[in-house]
Amino acid sequence: MNYQTIQLTTESGIATIVFNRPEKRNAISFQLLDELLAALDEIEQSAAQITILTGAGKAFCAGLDLDELKSLTGKTNAENVEDSRKMAHIFRRLYEFPKPTIAAVNGAAIAGGTGLATMCDFTLAVPDAKFGYTEVRIGFVPAIVSSMLVWQVGHKIARDLLLTGRLFDSAEAYRFGLVNEIVAPESLMTRARELAVLLMENSPLSLVATKRLINGFIGPQLDKQIVEAIADNARIRTTADFREGVASFLERRKPRWSGK
Numbered sequence: 001m002n003y004q005t006i007q008l009t010t011e012s013g014i015a016t017i018v019f020n021r022p023e024k025r026n027a028i029s030f031q032l033l034d035e036l037l038a039a040l041d042e043i044e045q046s047a048a049q050i051t052i053l054t055g056a057g058k059a060f061c062a063g064l065d066l067d068e069l070k071s072l073t074g075k076t077n078a079e080n081v082e083d084s085r086k087m088a089h090i091f092r093r094l095y096e097f098p099k100p101t102i103a104a105v106n107g108a109a110i111a112g113g114t115g116l117a118t119m120c121d122f123t124l125a126v127p128d129a130k131f132g133y134t135e136v137r138i139g140f141v142p143a144i145v146s147s148m149l150v151w152q153v154g155h156k157i158a159r160d161l162l163l164t165g166r167l168f169d170s171a172e173a174y175r176f177g178l179v180n181e182i183v184a185p186e187s188l189m190t191r192a193r194e195l196a197v198l199l200m201e202n203s204p205l206s207l208v209a210t211k212r213l214i215n216g217f218i219g220p221q222l223d224k225q226i227v228e229a230i231a232d233n234a235r236i237r238t239t240a241d242f243r244e245g246v247a248s249f250l251e252r253r254k255p256r257w258s259g260k
Contacts, residue, residue: 001042005032007056008039014196015039015048022057027065028112030083033090040093049204050196051097053120054104054189060129061113070250073243080234087112087233088144088226094119095148096215098208100199104192105129106185110167115145118152118178121211124192125170126185131178132167139245139255141236143229151218153177 007018017039019026043051055061075083094101094116105125109117114131117123133149135142142149142162150158153176161168161176173179183191199207236242240260248255 001038003035003039005029006035006039008042010046010048013047013049013200014052014193015043015046015050016052016054019055019061024065025059025062025108026055026057027062029065029068030086033086037090037093040097044098049099049200051099051101052104052192052196053101053116054192055106059107060105060109061116062108063111063113063134066250069246072237073246075237077234077238080237081230084144084230084233088230091115091119091144091148092226098211100207100211102192102195104188106188110134119148122195123179124181124183124188124195125173125179126188127170127182129170130167131169131173132165133162134165134167136163137165137245138249139236139239139241139257141232143232144226147222147225147229
């Protein structure tokens with residue numbers, strides 16, 4: 001496939017996906033999501049055993065692209081539901097991908113970028129990386145990612161991160177268990193490949209079976225939560241607060257919430 005928003009390379013059993021929109025800080029577009037899904041399908045069918053995700057330039061992934069964000073306020077309910085399903089599918093596809101995944105977070109990973117980074121089996125980050133589930137700050141709901149975040153960090157930490165929408169650094173992410181290692185920028189990709197090589201010393205069948213076992217512990221509950229999250233994600237987009245949140249963000253001003 002001729003990818004436009006990502007780069008996919010494979011070497012010595014390690015597939016590397018690079019989000020390749022550095023001029024947009026690798027912001028999420030629906031094209032990028034489609035290409036990421038296609039790349040994961042390609043990797044699953046290939047001889048590659050491990051997948052590394054990283055970003056081109058100074059950011060890992062700075063959340064939803066502004067043009068995509070603008071378009072959300074004018075979509076129909078059916079379009080909102082379909083968009084929400086796509087986002088849920090990409091997060092869950094990454095979370096349950098049969099082959100081990102490593103996120104090499106080279107810079108900011110905000111909103112959906114945080115979600116992509118933390119859905120991987122291993123998350124390595126440079127010291128100055130920034131994370132944040134910032135959706136509530138623009139009248140949105142982090143519905144999809146919250147379904148999995150609670151399982152990762154527990155209710156108390158999830159409430160802190162999701163309700164405040166605050167940014168947090170690599171050190172705090174490490175304390176929460178969202179980051180496995182903090183790595184110097186010049187060593188990030190080397191360390192990611194070292195980890196990949198370590199994983200490849202194990203039986204690939206055992207790795208797949210072990211991931212399936214772990215994912216099975218929460219599968220039925222996650223099915224139900226994802227259905228509810230898709231509905232919540234689509235519903236909030238019809239509110240006045242969401243329209244105001246998007247407008248205030250684009251206009252770089254404080255929002256004037258109406259509670260409607």
